Structures are given as C-alpha cells and as structure tokens.
Amino acid sequence: MMHKLPPRRLLAIAAALALIGGQADASSGQSTPATSPGQADQACPLGSFHCAPRPYNYAMCRPNALLDFYDPSLGKDVSLRETSLTKVDAQHVDSSNQSVYHLSGDVKLQRADQQLQADSVDYNNVSTDYDARGNVRYQEAGQLLASSHMRGNTDASRGIADDVRYQMLDARGNGVAKQGHMLDAQHSRYVMATYSTCDVGHHLWEFRAKSITINKETGVGVARDATMRLGNVPFLYLPYFSFPTDDRRKSGFLYPTIGNTSRSGFEVSAPYYLNLAPNYDATLDPRIYSDRGAMLAGEFRYLVPGSNGQINVEYVPNDHGENDGLADIKGDSRYLVNLSDRTQLWKGWQFVGSYNHASDSSYLYDYGDALSHAAIYTLASNAAVMGGGKWWHASFGGTIYQNVNPFVTDRVLPYDQLPYATFGMNVPLSRWLEFGMDTSAVAFRKTGFVEGEREDLYPYLAADFGTSAWFVRPKVAYRYTAYQLDSGYDKYGYGGLLGSGGVSPFTQQSPSRALPIVSVDSGLVFDRNASLFGNSYTQTLEPRIYYLYVPYRNQNNLPVFDTSLMSFDYWQLFSPNQFSGADRQMDANNVTAALTTRLLDDSGAERLSASIGQIRYLSPQRVLGTDWVRSAYVAQLDVQLSDRWRLASSYQWSPNTRLTDMAAVELQRRLGTDGVFNFSYRYRRGLLEQYSASAVYPLSERWRLVGSWTYSVKDRETVEALAGVEYDSCCVSLRLVDRNYVNQAYYGFGPAPTGGNINQRDNAIMFEVVFKGLGSSGGQIDPLLRRDILGYQ
Numbered sequence: 001m002m003h004k005l006p007p008r009r010l011l012a013i014a015a016a017l018a019l020i021g022g023q024a025d026a027s028s029g030q031s032t033p034a035t036s037p038g039q040a041d042q043a044c045p046l047g048s049f050h051c052a053p054r055p056y057n058y059a060m061c062r063p064n065a066l067l068d069f070y071d072p073s074l075g076k077d078v079s080l081r082e083t084s085l086t087k088v089d090a091q092h093v094d095s096s097n098q099s100v101y102h103l104s105g106d107v108k109l110q111r112a113d114q115q116l117q118a119d120s121v122d123y124n125n126v127s128t129d130y131d132a133r134g135n136v137r138y139q140e141a142g143q144l145l146a147s148s149h150m151r152g153n154t155d156a157s158r159g160i161a162d163d164v165r166y167q168m169l170d171a172r173g174n175g176v177a178k179q180g181h182m183l184d185a186q187h188s189r190y191v192m193a194t195y196s197t198c199d200v201g202h203h204l205w206e207f208r209a210k211s212i213t214i215n216k217e218t219g220v221g222v223a224r225d226a227t228m229r230l231g232n233v234p235f236l237y238l239p240y241f242s243f244p245t246d247d248r249r250k251s252g253f254l255y256p257t258i259g260n261t262s263r264s265g266f267e268v269s270a271p272y273y274l275n276l277a278p279n280y281d282a283t284l285d286p287r288i289y290s291d292r293g294a295m296l297a298g299e300f301r302y303l304v305p306g307s308n309g310q311i312n313v314e315y316v317p318n319d320h321g322e323n324d325g326l327a328d329i330k331g332d333s334r335y336l337v338n339l340s341d342r343t344q345l346w347k348g349w350q351f352v353g354s355y356n357h358a359s360d361s362s363y364l365y366d367y368g369d370a371l372s373h374a375a376i377y378t379l380a381s382n383a384a385v386m387g388g389g390k391w392w393h394a395s396f397g398g399t400i401y402q403n404v405n406p407f408v409t410d411r412v413l414p415y416d417q418l419p420y421a422t423f424g425m426n427v428p429l430s431r432w433l434e435f436g437m438d439t440s441a442v443a444f445r446k447t448g449f450v451e452g453e454r455e456d457l458y459p460y461l462a463a464d465f466g467t468s469a470w471f472v473r474p475k476v477a478y479r480y481t482a483y484q485l486d487s488g489y490d491k492y493g494y495g496g497l498l499g500s501g502g503v504s505p506f507t508q509q510s511p512s513r514a515l516p517i518v519s520v521d522s523g524l525v526f527d528r529n530a531s532l533f534g535n536s537y538t539q540t541l542e543p544r545i546y547y548l549y550v551p552y553r554n555q556n557n558l559p560v561f562d563t564s565l566m567s568f569d570y571w572q573l574f575s576p577n578q579f580s581g582a583d584r585q586m587d588a589n590n591v592t593a594a595l596t597t598r599l600l601d602d603s604g605a606e607r608l609s610a611s612i613g614q615i616r617y618l619s620p621q622r623v624l625g626t627d628w629v630r631s632a633y634v635a636q637l638d639v640q641l642s643d644r645w646r647l648a649s650s651y652q653w654s655p656n657t658r659l660t661d662m663a664a665v666e667l668q669r670r671l672g673t674d675g676v677f678n679f680s681y682r683y684r685r686g687l688l689e690q691y692s693a694s695a696v697y698p699l700s701e702r703w704r705l706v707g708s709w710t711y712s713v714k715d716r717e718t719v720e721a722l723a724g725v726e727y728d729s730c731c732v733s734l735r736l737v738d739r740n741y742v743n744q745a746y747y748g749f750g751p752a753p754t755g756g757n758i759n760q761r762d763n764a765i766m767f768e769v770v771f772k773g774l775g776s777s778g779g780q781i782d783p784l785l786r787r788d789i790l791g792y793q
Helices: 009-028 364-369 569-576 781-789
Strands: 003-005 085-089 093-095 102-109 116-126 127-138 143-153 158-168 175-180 187-195 205-215 222-230 233-244 257-261 267-271 272-277 280-289 294-303 306-314 334-346 349-358 378-388 394-403 416-428 433-445 452-463 470-485 510-524 525-531 537-551 590-602 606-617 634-641 643-656 659-673 674-683 689-696 703-712 717-728 734-742 761-771
Touching: 175 205, 334 364, 349 394, 569 590, 569 606, 569 634, 659 689, 717 781, 734 781
Parallel strands: none
Antiparallel strands: 003 085, 085 102, 093 102, 102 116, 116 127, 127 143, 143 158, 158 175, 175 187, 187 205, 205 222, 222 233, 257 267, 257 761, 267 280, 272 280, 280 294, 294 306, 306 334, 334 349, 349 378, 378 394, 394 416, 416 433, 433 452, 452 470, 470 510, 510 537, 525 537, 537 590, 590 606, 606 634, 634 643, 643 659, 659 674, 674 689, 689 703, 703 717, 717 734, 734 761
8 A cells, every 4th residue: 555654754764774874885984986887988099198097997897786675766866855755655554553653564665766665664753763674675876775673763863773784876885784873963883894895795805894983073984803805815904993984084004015126125115194184194104125124204295375385205214235336325324305385475476496305316226216216317406486477477596406316426417506587578569469578597506617697688579460371470589698607717618627738618707699580480271171081081281481590609608507409300490499598599591391281080180290391501500510501301290090090200311411310100009998009119310229119908808918118229128128917807906017127317327337236127016906995005006007108097
C-alpha cells in the first residue's frame, strides 16, 4: 500500500543514515573524484611541451562493482529534497498509536534522490527515536550504505548502526565497519572499520583500523591500531595516526620516498607536514643516504598580507661519503639554502627576491643530479624592486652567482650585476605609430676580470601599416652604449688577466658606442582554396622582405660583460642583432627575402607550414668578421595533417662553405589513446650530432612501457638511456624507472676528473606506488618522464 507522510519526520531517519554513511569515507584521508571514461581518453595534443597530468582512471574497475541494492533509476538532484513528499511502501503499517509508526514487510521510503529500505521500521514522531531492522539499505546521490540494524534519535543526531557496508558514488571509496556510532551531528566513531578505493569485494589494498573517530567540526579523523594491507598481507602498522576528512590541511606524515643513485646510494625519505597556521606551514623531511649519512631537509611557506614566499633548507651534519678528489668533504657538514619572496610595496611596485646557496661546489653533483633533476651549473641570487604601468616598466636590483660545477673554477661564472636598473616604455602616438625605449644601467663585478659600469639607451619610433593582405612596418632606432671601467682596466684582456707579453684591448676608461638602427619589414598574404588527400584547405602564400641598416662601429675596446653570439635560426633573418647582449651590436646593410606557405583547415587550424629564407649582405659583416655576400639558406617545415602524427624540421645550408650548418627533424606518432612515439635528429656543424627516441608503449589496458634513448655520434656513446614499466589497475598504479646517463653537464668542462668515486656514467632508479584516492610514495618519476618523453601523460 502507498501512503504520503509529512516530508520532514520520516526522512529524518534517512538523513541520520546519510550522516553515518557520509563519514564512513573518512578513513580515506582525502578522496579523489572518479574519472569518467571520456576523461581518461583525453590525449595531449601532439607537439605540446607540457601535457596535463592523466586523471586517475577508474575505467578498469568492474562496471557492476556496486552494492547489490543500487537503483540506477533513482534521481540525482539533491535540491529537491526539501520540496518533495515522502513516498512510503510497506506491506503493513500500524499507526494506532498516533505518535509511533510501525512499518514492516519490504519497507521502502523514497524522497527525491533518497531511498531507505528495511524489513521493518519503527519511528516515534514525538521523540524522533527510530529503529530500522533487518537488511537496512540506504541510497542517495552520493553514496550507498547497508546495515543490519540502525537505531537512534534524529533530533539529537545520535545513532548506532551494526554491520555497516558503505560505498561512495561521487568519489571512489568503500568499506565496512563492525559498528558505527553517531555521537552527535559533528562527531562519529567506527569500530573495526576498513576503507579502500578498489572494487567492492576485490580489495587489492585497504586500511583496517580498530577504531576511527571523526570530528566534522575540525575536519580531523583519528585512527587507532591501524594497518594497511596489500591483499590480506599487512605491510604498514600505525598504532595512531590522524588524517584530514575534508579539504582543510592537517599535520601528519606524508608518503615516503625510496630510491637509489650512484652518487649517494640508497635513499629513504619520510616527510612530516606541519599545519602551523592558515597562512603558513612547514614540512620536515628527514632522509637517510646509505653512502653519505643522514640529512634533514625542510620547507617553510608563508602568505601574509601583501607578501608570500618559501624557504627550503637541506642540511647534512656529517657526510661520510668517499673523498672523490673534487673536494675534501668527508666528515664535513654540508647544506643547501633556497629562499624566495614576493612582497607588494605600493600600487604598481613589488619586491622580488631569491637567495640560493650551497655549502660547496660539489653539493648538487652529489645530492641534486639524481633521477629527475637536471644538472645546474650555477646558483643565482637576486633582489629587485619592480614596477610598471600601462605603458612602462622599471626595475632596480642586483644579481650574484655561485659556481656549483666541481670540475671548473669560478672563471666560468657570469658577471655579478651589483646593482642594475632597467626602464622600458611603449607609448602609442596614433593608431599606426608608437614610441618606445629600452634602457639599462648595470655595474658588472667579477674577480680577475675587467670590471665597470655600462649604460645602454635604445629609443625607437615604429609604425605599422597594412591590412590582412599586406603590411609595411618601418622602424627607426638609436642605440647609445657607454662604459666607465674601474681603475686597472688596462691590465685585463677579454678573458681576464693578461698573460706575459699580452696587450690589453682596453685603451679608454670611458669608451662608448653610438649608432642608428633602421629597418623596414614588409610582406604580402595571398590565399586560395586547395584540396589534399580528399580534404579541403585554405592555402596561403606569404612573401616577405626585410631590410636592415646598421653602420659599422669598431667595438674592440669595449668589454664583453654579458654578451654572446646567438645560434642562427629562421627568426634571426629578421633580427636587428645576432648578439644577445648590449656589448656588441652587429653592423648591417642587409636584405632578407623569405617565403612562407600554410595549409589551414576549415576550423582555421594550421596543418602545414613551410618557410625558406636568406639574407643578402650588401656590405661585409665587419663586427661578425665575415665578407660573405649571402647567409645560409634557412628552411622550416611543420606538418600535422591528422591528430595521429606530426613532423617538424629545420635545415640550414651555407652556399659559402657548401656545407650543412644545422639540421633537425622531429617526428611524433600517437599510439592508441595513451601512447606516443618520438624520434628526433639534431645536427649543428662542429658542435653536436645526436639521435633521440622515446616512447610510451601500451602493452594492454593495464601495462605500459616507457623509455628514451639519446646517442651522440660525435662522442660515439649513449648520452642517456631510460627504461621503465607502468602498471595501472582499478585502485593501484605502479611505476619502476631506471635511468643511466653521462653527466655531460659536468664532465664537458675542463680536464677529466680523477678519484675513486667518479664515473662519467651515473645511474638512478626509483619505484613509485600510487594508491588511488590516497596519494603516492613519491613524485620524482613524473617530472622526469615529462622532460624526456614529449607528449607523456
């Protein structure tokens, strides 16, 4: 029989059960939302350097892995609860006592997304006591809960449930509890409780705790006498631990890291997170290195009104590693400090600073260049005040450097800039005309080298005429660079102190250089309809002419503080200077001719782009030291006619030497939905020739192989080789990666190192396990694979 009752009272039973069920997932710490099948199949676009992390994929979970009373036809809109009537279905209803309802025989109470089923239900409409007995089942939009017996009081938010089974629907998570106690609306306690994100009845892993208490007010749960199990085998015992039950932060241990490197041996890390205040926190990370001893690392983050920053410290009180001939560090204390801060000073102005310092030049070589850390040559520290407005920007500060390459001296360091100041502006004068300026003033300091101050002024006037079919962009600039060298300037050469019998090129203490820079950039854009492989495209043809004039100035008496010659590429065809800094300005009387064609699909996406260009020198390049009539031919080709593969290439051939100056080819192929293959070849005459290949190869839905390989033709050896395997299941992911590499960033300098613990080949291995919905044992593998495998997710 069907009855309609007031919506508030009887569904209070369901509300009480929801509170118990809603807390049952607390043993998970923090749950992870389930991933839809379509979300797991989203692939990173080909050619992307940064791919979004793959979301947890629960597609391999059993499609019917729900508690058996799940009703898919039940509504999902929780907002309808307050306005919906309660429908009651039962074989027998006794309401002879007008304050007590006795329901029995396949009792079903339904309102909106809520449904309660039981063999019998007694409810006191006055005291709000309730008693549901026999095969109690509750379902709502976010969860399922089953119990053999449930009783309590809805007004007092008290209740006891026996033999609880629960399952979360919005987030993966399920488990059982011998008994659940709702002490009040904010506090719950569970006896003999479990939690896992695996399929119901098929737990590869789970937590088991003798008791779990939940405080919703503070967002903290406490488990006592708990074990974590793989299958039925316990592998981690915690007599007491606390965890967050919502998004609020909570102090506690993070997951450990286990690995091995050839420089420091086996590593075990057990970080502990400290939630000190809402606006600052810290992490203590004690580590043990089998070959070097104990380390204490720490991180402190702060966020105060107008300021935020971070401090990282690593400290080794007694390094017992072998003396490798680089530095006598055995028995010494060693450390690394990294500090960064950003503070708002006033409107439009802020302070930005960083301090990075290591105890010795070998520190990062021993501790930093492991599995996923690229070698670092120098540590830079900087402090600056920066500001800007609608049409201007400015900065004032200083930068210093520390050498952290143990195989070279401090001669390789860049100049310290103490201090520096910059100012730039870009003011539109009309719709087609603008005035701009780039200026800098720097004091350069470096022991054993010529020192001094440099000012560089670069005002310009630029115009932009054109439509979508053509453009003409003339630009007139004036560059003035002046120096004030310190005393003793005549005792130095470009490379530092003069050798015996050397002659200094610095003949003036205050040299300067002034010259105009004139350029005109122009081009046309033609387009037509085209067809290729049965697809329609829009093809463009874009001729471009660029003229550049810069008069010659003798710059031999100017020091070289921060300037170097840049690698020649396609964009250098249209650049006013091939030097990266202000100490050198090339002369030019050049005309660049270039041609580009593109294929655009119906959506406007570029499917093919091909360009070729060359500079015609109307006068010799005296600063660059060449008298060639023309530059190398520079060509580029990018093709992606489908979402499955992409080809990118560039090529430079010099008609002057009749040799190839540079060549590069990159091929990327999609393998299924989550696999990728990359191949590249890079050549630069006299510098390098390398082949590289990398892949993510899916063997099955659960297994993937990952690997990368780089081979140097010049050195006739493998520069780096990486191999690994990934396993993914419904609730567990595993990764094992081994990396063997030449520490070329260090060994490429100076004489070959000597010593018992030095090898040009280093090795690192790391294992990572991810219990979906809980976290992982480390995060070092993912950055490495992202760096070495283009398109890795």
